[in-house]
Amino acid sequence: MKITWVRWLLGVFALVLVGCSTADNEMAGGNIQAINHTLSNINWLSVNGYRADGGGGRSCCIIMPTKWRPGLKAHIEWEVDTDPYAESPPLGTKEFRKFMKVHKAKYQHHRTIVNIPEWRGTESCDLKVHFFTCNQVKVTTSCWAPSSPNYPIRVPMGMKEPSVCPK
Template sequence: MARKIITGCVFLVLFMASSCSQATATNSESSAANISGINHVAGQTVNLFSINGYGGTLTGNSCCIMIPDKWRPGLKVHIEWETDPEPYAHLPPLGTDEYRKAYALHKTKYQQHSTIVDIPQYGKERCGLTVHFLPCNQVKVTTVCSGYGTPNYPIKAPLKMKEPASCPA
């Protein structure tokens, strides 16, 4: 009986060790990267967003998403976000019953969006994943290290863009 227990324990230790080495091999092929976002749409707020389930922020960087160390064709991310089409709506004073009722009604106007986009090709240098929220619920992503508005930044869309009268289907 003791021999079966010892054999079982040895098997369990070997199994756990092989699982750890597999996880390490997989993780060594990807690195953690910051997530950030930039809203280009005037009169609309991005309340929250996520990339492959990892939450991002429009106020700086948040951590983290795993990005493969080497880019490959077909590399995609799933982006989900919530917008407030009336971010400057007038509400009653905070903390009152009237505020709670008005906010509950206001929140029903929030819109949920989701898309899958390609990650553009990158080399050894990549500095996180930045999502650009554009009119017509379009998004673009980049991994470049230079900041938005600098000459080498690939996304040139201006801030405070207006929604067109109709969006392409």
């Protein structure tokens, strides 16, 4: 909670600092949203150093330009629990703590860099990070809801990891 408050203050401070810049360099704060299309659990993610919850809700905040420009990239890191429904001993027991130590050692960490697709004018609505099988990632700033036929990423949810991933 304390870290979130500090990050919010830093984000506001950053917005104040860039508030006097030219229109081409204006920045604004927005949310990060994880959309998981896999059967694994995304524990957390980070986009350009801004950390967010991987549980599917929106997390504050990421600072991005108000106008798209060529070359915008998202440096994404994330942690995956490939067995989120593993049966565990009762919570709070010594056995549970031992189980979690072994379970957490199996978490996978990934990173990638993806292009942030173009948006027109000031139409950017948060940064939505889509996680697919084979550790593939796409991002969008679309203002449409993911359930809308106008949403740019139309991939089913609950995708099972293939036995072999394409290279």
